[in-house]
Amino acid sequence: MMKCPFCDNYFTIVIDSREVEDGTKTKRKRKCTKCEKKFTTYEEKAVEVKDEYKHDINN
Template structure:
């Protein structure tokens, strides 16, 4: 494993543990050259899932895109990265359980919003405003009304 700080190739594992969902192993490593620590994640390499985007194009499923969207929605909220990783893991597992080679991006967005609405309403509204591309204040208000009715 190459050190992200000095690019030295050798490191030692300092701590290793499974994530909450037991789908990934988190390892804390220490570089044998510069002694800085960094984290790596190990997971089973599964068959790729293709995402059908709104414009009809296709791309490989990328869990980092979901995580980045969640990080933006949860900015300045008291939500830990582990909670967001948990959402990403749950979304990915739900998609893989559908046993489909291709999934529409809208399905993924709805699944993410389902989990996010249970975690934090403000983050949910932020995510929904970008995902659903609210065109005006009325569309935004209708989404808020749905949230308040639940």
């Protein structure tokens, strides 16, 4: 959920979305449903880390 920087409303609509730079960020154009002002956000993709543990059951 993204809060409008103008009126603090939590209900916004994504108008346009595209990847920028090396594909690690997303640029989103948004519109507030209350005050109807438009603003842009840059969001970084979350990186998921998986831990793998291998063990030898014969030892």
